[in-house]
Amino acid sequence: MDQEIGTAKHTKTFQIMETILVLAHTENNGALAKSAREALHASATLHKSLAGSKLVVGLIGDNVQIAANSIAACLATKYFGVTGADFSQSRYATDATAAEAICKAAQATVVVAPATSRWARVLPGVAARLGGRADTHVTGVAAADGKISVNRWYYRQRMEGLLTRTQRPWLIGIDPGSQTPCDCGAGTAMVEMVLVNLTDAARRTTVVGIREPKADAQTIRPDAQLLFVTGAGWTKKQADGQTHLPEAEKLILGFLKQSRASLGSSKSLVDQSGEGQAVLPFLSHLNQVGQTGATPRHAKGLSTCCHGEEPHTVGWRFIGERRAISLDPNCGWARGKADVLYVADAFAVIAKVNELLAAAGMA
Ligand SMILES: Cc1cc2nc3c(=O)[nH]c(=O)nc-3n(C[C@H](O)[C@H](O)[C@H](O)COP(=O)(O)OP(=O)(O)OC[C@H]3O[C@@H](n4cnc5c(N)ncnc54)[C@H](O)[C@@H]3O)c2cc1C
Numbered sequence: 004m005d006q007e008i009g010t011a012k013h014t015k016t017f018q019i020m021e022t023i024l025v026l027a028h029t030e031n032n033g034a035l036a037k038s039a040r041e042a043l044h045a046s047a048t049l050h051k052s053l054a055g056s057k058l059v060v061g062l063i064g065d066n067v068q069i070a071a072n073s074i075a076a077c078l079a080t081k082y083f084g085v086t087g088a089d090f091s092q093s094r095y096a097t098d099a100t101a102a103e104a105i106c107k108a109a110q111a112t113v114v115v116a117p118a119t120s121r122w123a124r125v126l127p128g129v130a131a132r133l134g135g136r137a138d139t140h141v142t143g144v145a146a147a148d149g150k151i152s153v154n155r156w157y158y159r160q161r162m163e164g165l166l167t168r169t170q171r172p173w174l175i176g177i178d179p180g181s182q183t184p185c186d187c188g189a190g191t192a193m194v195e196m197v198l199v200n201l202t203d204a205a206r207r208t209t210v211v212g213i214r215e216p217k218a219d220a221q222t223i224r225p226d227a228q229l230l231f232v233t234g235a236g237w238t239k240k241q242a243d244g245q246t247h248l249p250e251a252e253k254l255i256l257g258f259l260k261q262s263r264a265s266l267g268s269s270k271s272l273v274d275q276s277g278e279g280q281a282v283l284p285f286l287s288h289l290n291q292v293g294q295t296g297a298t299p300r301h302a303k304g305l306s307t308c309c310h311g312e313e314p315h316t317v318g319w320r321f322i323g324e325r326r327a328i329s330l331d332p333n334c335g336w337a338r339g340k341a342d343v344l345y346v347a348d349a350f351a352v353i354a355k356v357n358e359l360l361a362a363a364g365m366a
Contacts, residue, residue, distance in 0.1 A: 021056040023049060024111035026102060028121055029064030035073055038117035040184035042177045045144050046115045047078050047185060052146045061105035065091035067194060075190030083108050084194040089201055093121040096205035102129045108197045111172050118176035126174045135172035142181040159294045160320035180225060180300035222266035222285060229264040230301040230322055232292060234309025235271035252283055254353045261360040267292040269309045292318035307349040311335030328352050
């Protein structure tokens with residue numbers, strides 16, 4: 004396969020008939036996550052723009068029939084499955100073996116998978132096993148003149164790159180949240196089971212459980228419409244010369260509860276616990292947005308008590324509409340980082356917003 008592609012590069016007359024495989028794992032309830040539907044949508048769009056290409060789906064999980072049926076009306080011509088209790092949990096050895104087997108059975112030349120934490124750690128290893136290549140953090144896949152290209156961001160989302168590859172199979176991890184999820188209908192899908200012989204070594208790692216914050220303590224909500232960012236100003240002395248931490252906590256948690264927004268933070272605020280200062284206990288470094296934090300994707304963002312410096316706002320690259328509330332009219336937000344800046348006291352604004360949300364909720 005690699006040789007053929009090498010020849011194609013030189014003669015320019017040979018065009019690969021790509022087989023695009025969408026690789027997905029099922030969730031605990033047997034269904035497909037939104038990120039898997041995003042990968043499917045990107046793959047179906049690619050398939051439509053590549054003459055002669057085939058679209059197939061590969062699923063792994065305890066049982067994949069529910070997931071396959073849920074997308075039965077998509078453009079895929081074949082469904083492959085690796086099933087059984089061994090494949091219900093995320094585990095490198097079993098996931099990599101299953102993915103490798105499906106790629107071979109499907110004779111896939113392009114493999115598109117959602118870059119969930121489960122697939123992200125497996126894809127490069129599978130590419131190595133198959134003599135292919137893997138690209139991660141992909142935010143777009145397209146084809147022109149029979150040539151596939153992907154785009155992704157570099158240097159903490161400051162530069163966007165477009166790249167193509169001749170090497171096959173090409174494994175592509177699509178960043179969740181970067182695509183429109185497919186809305187193809189359900190039906191009955193025929194799944195061709197791929198048998199996988201697991202060695203004892205592959206089962207050596209046992210998943211004994213998952214530790215995660217309680218549902219009401221989970222403030223990071225990737226699917227939320229709004230990102231609500233808190234900055235160090237919430238813990239600073241206010242006009243009366245005093246700090247107002249309990250009030251800040253009440254206002255922020257009240258807003259999150261009513262809006263179901265995802266909570267982000269500036270680095271200065273999450274760093275304070277390490278400095279022994281008074282802190283907001285529900286914030287951790289996982290909430291940090293920016294150069295050394297996360298780059299979340301939400302339709303809207305509202306920043307409060309945050310200065311909007313470049314190392315922070317670079318993490319707002321994928322936020323659609325940006326608004327900020329800061330006392331400082333010369334803050335970074337005012338210098339082109341926000342669409343709307345409210346020069347106001349965030350304590351007063353959020354108290355009023357919470358009041359309005361509560362009233363709207365009661366209506
Ligand atoms: C290598 C490097 C990497 C970094 N990475 C990151 C990163 O990933 N993420 C990040 O966030 N930062 C990062 N930083 C730090 C960044 O440069 C800023 O120092 C940080 O973002 C400032 O946080 P802040 O705006 O919350 O705090 P401050 O700069 O202290 O700003 C607080 C703001 O709150 C306002 N304020 C106070 N009270 C109120 C009120 N009642 N109502 C409204 N506004 C009020 C003030 O006017 C002020 O503008 C990095 C820095 C470096 C050097």
